[in-house]
Amino acid sequence: MKQSDEQKLTLTRDWWKENAADVPRLITATPGPRSKEMHARAARYMKGLSSQVKLFPVCFEEGYGVTLTDVDGNRYLDFSSGIYVTSLGHCHPKISEAIAYWAKKLMNAHDFTTPVKEKLLEKMAGVLPGNLNAIQLYSDGASAVEAAIRAARAITGKHEFISGYRDFHGKSMAAVSCAQMIRGDVYSYGPTRAPGFYMVPRPDPYRPLWTRADGTIDTDQYIAFYDQFITESTVGNVAAFVLEPAQGWAGSIFPPDDFFPKLKAFCEKKKILLFDDEVLAGMGRTGEYLCMNHWNVEPDIVTLGKSFGNGFPVTAMVLKEEYGEALESISASSSYGGNPMACAAALASIEVIEEEGLLENVRTVGAAIMKRLEKMKAEHPIIGDVKGKGFLLGIELVRDKITKEPFAEAGTLVYQKAFQRGLAWIPAGHILRMSPPLIMDETYAMKGIDMIEDAISDVEKQFGYV
Ligand SMILES: Cc1ncc(COP(=O)(O)O)c(C=O)c1O
Structure with missing residues (x-):
């Protein structure tokens, strides 16, 4: 063929x-x-x-x-889409056919360019906001998160990371270090986390820690807490905040609308990157390509997965264009990332979101x-x-x-x-x-x-x- x-x-x-x-x-x-x-x-x-x-x-x-x-x-x-994965429906004919075509023609060519990869990259750059267009492809969410953490270290020369209680980012060592693993009803942390990884509370509208006199969540208090936390509890080498835009595993918890805009301004002031893990919430699940689009915030790093290939294992790490060079220094490619079947699945998935x-x-x-x-x-x-x-x-x-x-x-x-x-x-x-x-x-x-x-x-x- x-x-x-x-x-x-x-x-x-x-x-x-x-x-x-x-x-x-x-x-x-x-x-x-x-x-x-x-x-x-x-x-x-x-x-x-x-x-x-x-x-x-x-x-x-x-x-x-x-x-x-x-x-x-x-x-x-x-009502689960696999586990937030088969979001465009099981065995969507267009996506299954696109994968099958490449399964018969070319399954893997390491990180050489292929026609379908070239089309996918252009499509992604078109749907992602701003200049989020320095891309690397992987085959599971944790690998994309892991690569993004290495990239953040390379970009900033810093080694500390802050994530939110009850966030989840995958099960590799660095990803687990940014997550609060759930065991039954018990949230466990500590032994599973590597040094240099910290956790802070994030606003949960049903269970707020700080409220204003009118009962609304006082997001300024959260930001003030982060400021104090960085001064008192880190060695002052924070590379990034690693956060889910809305917490999936924790139970579909969305922060108030002013939280991420304020956090982004705080990160800019402190020269800390904002790493937005959209593996679960991204690619249309909340009615936007990125959940962060709801708040018009452009993160420095984004990870995509799950819905991205509608069930075919394909994920992505995307950085702002100006950080693309950092990927040279971390040897970012992998054996399966961006293989033609994966690219076909991701490309067809974006086309389906648009066409339907x-x-x-x-x-x-x-x-x-x-x-x-x-x-x-x-x-x-x-x-x-x-x-x-x-x-x-x-x-x-x-x-x-x-x-x-x-x-x-x-x-x-x-x-x-x-x-x-x-x-x-x-x-x-x-x-x-x-x-x-x-x-x-x-x-x-x-x-x-x-x-x-x-x-x-x-x-x-x-x-x-x-
Ligand atoms: C927000 C988030 N990031 C990363 C991951 C890890 O993805 P994977 O299971 O493909 O490694 C998950 C998985 O549930 C997730 O929800």
Whole structure:
């Protein structure tokens, strides 16, 4: 096949729609007998499974658009997009074809330029804000974060990093050092962190540390705390703040709108870089290519992953143009990063977002979901807060709306009960996380919320709230 033979599929936004009444479709109790048997055989060897799997050991065999089908033939509505990954729908035909084309033509050529890489780089520079256009490609989020930390050290000649409590940045040594790993309900830190990595509180609108007289979050106090922290607790060699723009793993927590603009000004004053880890929140999930676009802040370093290749392992580290030279000194390339299949997946994914008008879909359907969540919050005694933007959403469960005591036991049960009803999603202790594929329309989205609300009502009955 010649390069010119490459297929260019353009589909309508509804390519994935089937009979809505058939979603979900449960033909056994779930997880079903084949799932249980297969999982038990795999778990004999596979160790270190996530709580998501341990709490609901289903075996999936097929994904199409917004649905997943298990080995027993049960079809689930997908409210997790893998794990924020298959955001344009499972096996989007355009993306699958683009990968398959290069799988048959050229799988790897180290970091030599290929036609599809050249197109992807130009496309990325076009959709990213400002002069964020010095790019390197990787195959997992942690590698991109790791490279960005090396780049920040090379750019600044400094070696200290500050991240936020309950941030998550991946599982390599440096990435874990910027994260607060979650073990069940317990946030552990300390032994997992390398020297020179620090953590500070970041504003959580539901649980603020500092408020003004009118009850709004006092973001100036957070910045003042960072200033004092740098003076008193670091050796004065801070290279970067490493932050998620909105905290995904912690439960879809968005800071107030004035936080990042103030933090950026503070970083500029202190000559500290702002590293914005958009692996989870980026590429359309919040209705913008970068979540940071909501606040018109241009970071110095950005990492992209998950949705970036819609399931094909491809990630990116992007720096402001003026920092591009630093990548020469850190030997930035890798064996698989930017291989033709990866570039094809990422390029087709951006084209799909554009062609199907998905940023707009995320904004409008996301707003409809949020309206429904607000209503649920008013009606349910254990819903303390609802939060999010676009399709990065959360419901915080509490034992008591006044004390705000987290209700992790309820979170686990709601996760399992909604899954049993046919909703594939993600547990996160007492905060229920929702990240539907960006293609989902309001009808399907409300089906998912119905399953969650039914599960919450069940749990409220079980604990004697109603
Ligand atoms: C914000 C953020 N950064 C980095 C990572 C690491 O990505 P990966 O699992 O591809 O290594 C994750 C994974 O969840 C993430 O949420």
